[in-house]
Amino acid sequence: xxxxxxxxxxxxxxxxxSAPGRSVYLSNRGNSLRQHRGILQEGFAQYVVxxxxxxxxxxxxxxxxxxxxxLCYDLLYKRLTHPDMLHIDPSLLQYSDSRGHxxxxxxxxxxxxxxxxxxxxxxxxxxxxMNGCTSLFSCxxxxxxxxxxxxxxxxxxxxxxxxxxxxxxxxxxxxVPLDCEADGKDSRAFHLTVGKLEEGLKRAxxxxxxxxxxxxxxxxxxxxxxxxxxxxxxxxxxxxxxxxHVIVDEVYMLTVFDxxxxxxxxxxxxxxxxxxxxxxxxxxxKDFALSGIRVGTLYTENxxxxxxxxxxxxxxxxxxxxxxxxxxxxxxxxxxxxQFLPENRxxxxxxxxxxxxxxxxxxxSYLDRPACLYVWADLRKYLRESSFEEELALWRxxxxxxxxxxxxxxxxxxxPGWFRFVFADQQHHLQLGQFAPFNMYIPSxx
Amino acid sequence: MSTPVYLSNRGNSLRQHRGILQEGFAQYVVxxxxxxxxxxxxxxxxxxxxxLCYDLLYKRLTHPDMLHIDPSLLQYSDSRGHxxxxxxxxxxxxxxxxxxxxxxxxxxxxMNGCTSLFSCxxxxxxxxxxxxxxxxxxxxxxxxxxxxxxxxxxxxVPLDCEADGKDSRAFHLTVGKLEEGLKRAxxxxxxxxxxxxxxxxxxxxxxxxxxxxxxxxxxxxxxxxHVIVDEVYMLTVFDxxxxxxxxxxxxxxxxxxxxxxxxxxxKDFALSGIRVGTLYTENxxxxxxxxxxxxxxxxxxxxxxxxxxxxxxxxxxxxQFLPENRxxxxxxxxxxxxxxxxxxxSYLDRPACLYVWADLRKNTLFEELALWRxxxxxxxxxxxxxxxxxxxPGWFRFVFADQQHHLQLGQFAPFNMYIPSxxxxxxLKEKDSxxxxxASLITEEFVLLDCQASRPTESLDSLIGTLRHQIHSSxxxxxxxxxxSAGEDPEILDVFKAxxxxxxx
Numbered sequence: 001x002x003x004x005x006x007x008x009x010x011x012x013x014x015x016x017x018s019a020p021g022r023s024v025y026l027s028n029r030g031n032s033l034r035q036h037r038g039i040l041q042e043g044f045a046q047y048v049v050x051x052x053x054x055x056x057x058x059x060x061x062x063x064x065x066x067x068x069x070x071l072c073y074d075l076l077y078k079r080l081t082h083p084d085m086l087h088i089d090p091s092l093l094q095y096s097d098s099r100g101h102x103x104x105x106x107x108x109x110x111x112x113x114x115x116x117x118x119x120x121x122x123x124x125x126x127x128x129x130m131n132g133c134t135s136l137f138s139c140x141x142x143x144x145x146x147x148x149x150x151x152x153x154x155x156x157x158x159x160x161x162x163x164x165x166x167x168x169x170x171x172x173x174x175x176v177p178l179d180c181e182a183d184g185k186d187s188r189a190f191h192l193t194v195g196k197l198e199e200g201l202k203r204a205x206x207x208x209x210x211x212x213x214x215x216x217x218x219x220x221x222x223x224x225x226x227x228x229x230x231x232x233x234x235x236x237x238x239x240x241x242x243x244x245h246v247i248v249d250e251v252y253m254l255t256v257f258d259x260x261x262x263x264x265x266x267x268x269x270x271x272x273x274x275x276x277x278x279x280x281x282x283x284x285x286k287d288f289a290l291s292g293i294r295v296g297t298l299y300t301e302n303x304x305x306x307x308x309x310x311x312x313x314x315x316x317x318x319x320x321x322x323x324x325x326x327x328x329x330x331x332x333x334x335x336x337x338x339q340f341l342p343e344n345r346x347x348x349x350x351x352x353x354x355x356x357x358x359x360x361x362x363x364x365s366y367l368d369r370p371a372c373l374y375v376w377a378d379l380r381k382y383l384r385e386s387s388f389e390e391e392l393a394l395w396r397x398x399x400x401x402x403x404x405x406x407x408x409x410x411x412x413x414x415x416p417g418w419f420r421f422v423f424a425d426q427q428h429h430l431q432l433g434q435f436a437p438f439n440m441y442i443p444s445x446x
Numbered sequence: 447m448s449t450p451v452y453l454s455n456r457g458n459s460l461r462q463h464r465g466i467l468q469e470g471f472a473q474y475v476v477x478x479x480x481x482x483x484x485x486x487x488x489x490x491x492x493x494x495x496x497x498l499c500y501d502l503l504y505k506r507l508t509h510p511d512m513l514h515i516d517p518s519l520l521q522y523s524d525s526r527g528h529x530x531x532x533x534x535x536x537x538x539x540x541x542x543x544x545x546x547x548x549x550x551x552x553x554x555x556x557m558n559g560c561t562s563l564f565s566c567x568x569x570x571x572x573x574x575x576x577x578x579x580x581x582x583x584x585x586x587x588x589x590x591x592x593x594x595x596x597x598x599x600x601x602x603v604p605l606d607c608e609a610d611g612k613d614s615r616a617f618h619l620t621v622g623k624l625e626e627g628l629k630r631a632x633x634x635x636x637x638x639x640x641x642x643x644x645x646x647x648x649x650x651x652x653x654x655x656x657x658x659x660x661x662x663x664x665x666x667x668x669x670x671x672h673v674i675v676d677e678v679y680m681l682t683v684f685d686x687x688x689x690x691x692x693x694x695x696x697x698x699x700x701x702x703x704x705x706x707x708x709x710x711x712x713k714d715f716a717l718s719g720i721r722v723g724t725l726y727t728e729n730x731x732x733x734x735x736x737x738x739x740x741x742x743x744x745x746x747x748x749x750x751x752x753x754x755x756x757x758x759x760x761x762x763x764x765x766q767f768l769p770e771n772r773x774x775x776x777x778x779x780x781x782x783x784x785x786x787x788x789x790x791x792s793y794l795d796r797p798a799c800l801y802v803w804a805d806l807r808k809n810t811l812f813e814e815l816a817l818w819r820x821x822x823x824x825x826x827x828x829x830x831x832x833x834x835x836x837x838x839p840g841w842f843r844f845v846f847a848d849q850q851h852h853l854q855l856g857q858f859a860p861f862n863m864y865i866p867s868x869x870x871x872x873x874l875k876e877k878d879s880x881x882x883x884x885a886s887l888i889t890e891e892f893v894l895l896d897c898q899a900s901r902p903t904e905s906l907d908s909l910i911g912t913l914r915h916q917i918h919s920s921x922x923x924x925x926x927x928x929x930x931s932a933g934e935d936p937e938i939l940d941v942f943k944a945x946x947x948x949x950x951x
Contacts, residue, residue, distance in 0.1 A: 023731035025672070025703060027639065030570030034735035048524055068521055077515050080748075086513045088504050093719040094495055097475055131558055134741045142595065143457030167739060168569065168595045212454065245452070276452060292520040292747035304452050308461035312594060314561045315743065320719035321507075322746045 033167060039395070039410035040065070040160050047404050052429070062429045065404030067158075067221065067373050069255075069289035069424040071347040075340055076289060079332070085325050092320030098313025099306070100129030100323060107327040108297050112282065114333075115254065116265035126301055128309050129323065133251055133283045133296035135316035137164035140279065140298070141171040143308040144245050150174040150209040152200055152244070154192045156376075156411035156418070158221040174209060176200030177414040180378070189367065190223050192231070194238045201242060213245035213277075214238075219252040219263065222376045222411050222420040224369035226256070229264045233273070236266070240273035247279050251296075254287035254341060257349040258370030267299065275301045284326065286373065289344070289424075294318065295326050348373070348424060355423035358432045366421075373424040380417030382437075391416040394437065403435045460594060466818070466833035467492070467587050474827050479852070489852045492827030494585075494648065494800050496682075496716035496847040498774040502767055503716060506759070512752050519747030525740025526733070527556030527750060534754040535724050539709065541760075542681065543692035553726055555736050556750070560678055560710045560723035562743035564591035567706065567725070568598040570735040571672050577601040577636040579627055579671070581619045583803075583834035583841070585648040601636060603627030604837040607805070616794065617650055619658070621665045628669060640672035640704075641665075646679040646690065649803045649834050649843040651796035653683070656691045660700070663693070667700035675707050678723075681714035681768060684776040685797030694726060702728045711753065713800065716771070716847075721745065722753050775800070775847060782846035785855045793844075800847040807840030814839040817860070826858045 022031050043065040052060035079085075091101070099105065105124040113122045130136050145151065147170035153161065154176045165171040176197055178190040197214065204211045216235060219226050227235070232248075239246040248266045256263050265280070272278050283296035295318055300306060318326075329335075352375070359366050359377055366377035383390040388409050395407040408418035423430055432438045453461060470492040479487035506512075518528070526532065532551040540549045557563050572578065574597035580588065581603045592598040603624055605617040624641065631638045643662060646653050654662070659675075666673040675693045683690050692707070699705050710723035722745055727733060745753075756762075779802070786793050786804055793804035806817070818830040831841035846853055855861045 020731075020734065023735075025729055025731050026570050026735055027573040027576065029573050030732075030735045033570055033738045034731060036738055044522065048522075066522060070517070070521070073517050073520065076520060080515050081513055086508055088507050090497070090500050091719070093500070093503060093507075093717055094497070095471065095475075095493060095718045131744055131746075132741070134744075138742055143453050143460055146454040146456050149454065163738075168742065290520055291522045292518070294744045294746045302452055304461060305457075308453055308457045311460045311463055311590075314559070315565055315595065317558055317561075317721045319558075319721045319746060319749045321752075322749060325748075 036163065036167070038160060038163055039392075040158075040406055041163070043395075043399065043404040043406065043410075046399060052402065059402070061399070061402045061404060062425075063404045064422045064425070064429070065406040065420070067286065067420075067422055068291050069286065069344070069348070069373050070426070071351060071424050072289045072340070072344050075343060079329065079335055079340070080325070084328050087324055087328075088321065089324075092324055094320070096320060098310050098317065100127070100313075100318065101320065101327075104129055104323045104327045107330050109299075111330040112265075112267060112280075112297075112299060116250075116267035116280075118265075118267045119270045122267065122299060126299055126306065128298045128300075128306060128313070129318060130296050130298075130313065130316035131294040131318050132285070132316075133249065133281055134160070134164050136281055136283075136296045136298050137161055137247075138168050139309050139312045139316065140247060140305075141165040141169035142312060143305060145169065145171045145212045146210070148172070148210075150204055150211045151247075152176055152197065152204065152211055152214045154178050154196070154200075154216075156190070156222055156408060156413035157215075158217065159410045159412060161215065162412075172209075173215075174200065174204040174207075174211060175412055177412075180413070180415045180418065190225070192227070192235075194234050197235065197238050201244075211242075211244065213247055215247045215249065217249040217251075218266075219250075219255065219369075219371040221252065221372065222374060222406070223367060224252075224372040224374065224376060225367075226261065226263055226369075226371055229269075232264070232266060233269065236269075236273045236278065239277065243277070245277040245279065246274075247281060249281040251281065251283050252286050252372050253282065255345075255348060255373060256371040257345040257352065261370040263371070277302070279305065284329075288329065288340075293322060293326065295322065351423045351425070351427070351430070354427050355421060355430050358430060359421070362432055362438055374420045374422040377419050377421055378417065379419050380415070383417050386416050388416045395419075397437045398435065401436045463590065463594070465587060465590055466815075467585075467829055468590070470818075470822065470827040470829065470833075473822060479825065486825070488822070488825045488827060489848075489858075490827045491845045491848070491852070492829040492843070494713065494843075494845055495718050496713065496771070496775070496800050497849070498778060498847050499716045499767070499771050502770060506756065506762055506767070507752070511755050514751055514755075515748065516751075519751055521747070523747060523750075525737050525744065527554070527740075527745065528747065528754075531556055531750045531754045534758050536726075538757040539692075539694060539707075539724075539726055543677075543694035543707075545692075545694045546697045549694065549726060553728055553733065555725045555727075555733060555740070556745060557723050557725075557740065557743035558721040558745050559712070559743075560676065560708055561587070561591050563708055563710075563723045563725050564588055564674075565595050566736050566739045566743065567674060567732075568592040568596035569739060570732060572596065572598045572639045573637070575599070575637075577631055577638045578674075579603055579624065579631065579638055579641045581605050581623070581627075581643075583617070583649055583831060583836035584642075585644065586833045586835060588642065589835075599636075600642075601627065601631040601634075601638060602835055604835075607836070607838045607841065617652070619654075619662075621661050624662065624665050628671075638669075638671065640674055642674045642676065644676040644678075645693075646677075646682065646796075646798040648679065648799065649801060649829070650794060651799040651801065651803060652794075653688065653690055653796075653798055656696075659691070659693065660696065663696075663700045663705065666704065670704070672704040672706065673701075675705070676709075677707060678710050679713050679799045680709065682772075682775060682800060683798040684772040684779065688797040690798070704729070706732065711756075715756065715767075720749060720753065722749065778846045778848070778850070778853070781850050782844060782853050785853060786844070789855055789861055801843045801845040804842050804844055805840065806842050807838070818842075820860050821858065824859045 020035060047061045047063045050060045052062045105127040108127045109122040109124045150172050153173045162173055178192055180189050182189045201211060250265055253263055253265060267280055279298055279300040281298055284293050285291040355375055364377050366375045382394055391407050391409055398405045406420040474488045474490045477487045479489045532554040535554045536549040536551045577599050580600045589600055605619055607616050609616045628638060663673060677692055680690055694707055706725055706727040708725055711720050712718040782802055791804050793802045814830050814832060821828045829843040
């Protein structure tokens, strides 16, 4: 017998929003933009206009698909309503440096020096602040790549980076697929090695692509993996050998909730193989549970890159008052170290355990990792056949049953059936049994 | 080993890009004048900002309702802007633009500034290398806004500074000129997709009449062009006898699907640092396409809340902010106007905006960019006409929305260094003719002449006459050589050498 979800059989499933027809008002580029449909964005778009609420909207959608931390609102509320957050000063209300105010870049440099354990103090002039990592990806692509150039990325990966590089900057991602089955050579599932990167680079060149960079995310999205310092160094050396830029997104660096595990930032490396081509991204969305504040940072020693990014800064500016608030937050070591981080990690760990139990009770296997806001789980047994169409049908079924979950194709996973479950939310949102699709299956033998 | 090249062709091009407006600002922002903390700093009369209302804004922005937090403000949200804000913006624009019917929140998009809105709109209504028409002079940074990401070019429709028989005024935009511009663009093989209009205008501070505007909209309709009307200065009209008519007040637009109205808080609310711009359009396709780019231009949730609080506070806007702001703008405008008059500088006298467009042509011998640089060296940023692609050199934009002592033109040496030029060169040879301190004049890189010289050629002759006189009457030539100014602007040096040669003859 093959696994199936009864209610999916031959029933008109969730009405797929078909791509809109061509508009005579827009250009070719505009039409292409308008018709673009990323799955992660689609799930979010459905949720944002119909959010579940215990009392106000019990028929709404629960979002386990968007990577946000909703566990710390009380802690943030307390800190963000503190009087130092309502400071006004003329320079905050006027046009300012397109790289971000100097006061903020100084605070960011000190913050990263401390939390990334840099061997030497980081420099404010090597910092650029923009309205989110989405914007940073867009700009970096625009300046290190020409249109149609490519950047390497191991799969699965956070799929929205595809849009971040493509929509404005017309840069493509070249995938280096990581298999979900650990084989003889791999020590674990989805194992990134230098060998695979080299092979990927070779294939890309054979396809005639100009590869300019590699993107690494550490801790990883969606795997929640943390690379060892040795692994990371080997990846950096691979880039140096091939004169590739490397963009290391460390946006989850403070979400390690298992005390026995340590995270090593690229900024802690004493002697980078190629400092001029090593660029480290960070932001407040994940580590500080402030996805709505829209602030991302880039650290690099490359002056040419910094100058070019400054030219695009006016498209990605952050309000002066927000820059002030972020500076206040990031320099409040006491609040960060004694109030926020320990409690946040405790709650993340508890929520992670809760979801892990739920998955286990459903007989769903998953990658057990000590960081991030989500778990990468194996739902292959729910598919009637191993295909991405089936996976998408399952995704739609979840959505019809009022839960957003992100399916593997949104992360360009090479094997259908993997899903990412975001757990950083209240427990009653994580009770999988409340969502019919989890209960409606026939145990599979494949 | 060759020098490594880190950036792409596009990246290098971006990095080397130097807009004059941005250059002036960049110099200022790292060396801002301050009465006590930095008296040697730069005074900025070049960037269009309103610095007159900080006290009023401070009071309102520190009000407790501005520190409201709520979970949805700290989380990812609608890429068009939160629904609550789009509702407030729709109501605000309905009221202040006098729309015949209530405007709809779903026709509103909010982004982090009009810069971003221009970039997005260009990306979705144009393909790379397409063109958009714009009358010159215009706010030059729009060139970068359309080009840097979206690779769209502006095709200029030049407006002359001299009113001719057909024109009623200088820099007069007519449908005829637009039609001619469109024709030329097509002859050059360009695909023109839209027209940009700014009303009230930057840098002219003009306000189009409703009839003029309607005629421009009809021109666009006839040619199936989108029209982007930037009304970002709509509330800065400080002369009570003048009225501004928003495109949103038009009952029956010629082509509503191609009419898009931009606004923002930077100018009308003196909040350039808050980074909020809005677009209103009925075109659903455009709105959907813009939403796809919204995540690159997002506004923080708490800022969206603050803006909503501000825009719905009609009492504060109508009774506290706008009247006092306009009173101050009018006073500052008058002050600057007097300063310009006392310097003999003519200018366009207009009842809106934060700046005055002034004619420095007859006040200078030297090239416009050299004059710009000279001002900068003397610690004042002024925006020169080429930053606005003005077809005639010598026009400058003076921003007046600042404290009076920043507007005293006499404190900037270039304005004072002039030769009275009504006397002929013969007369200047008379010993009892008053001769200004020309030693400093000669070491200065340029000269400003008394405006009573009516034509540039007369001024040049007068200067040469004076130089000749001076050279005869002093040991200046022994003391001063061209090599002294070798470290300065080479263009100045060339002109200086040429003048010196003529004076020696």
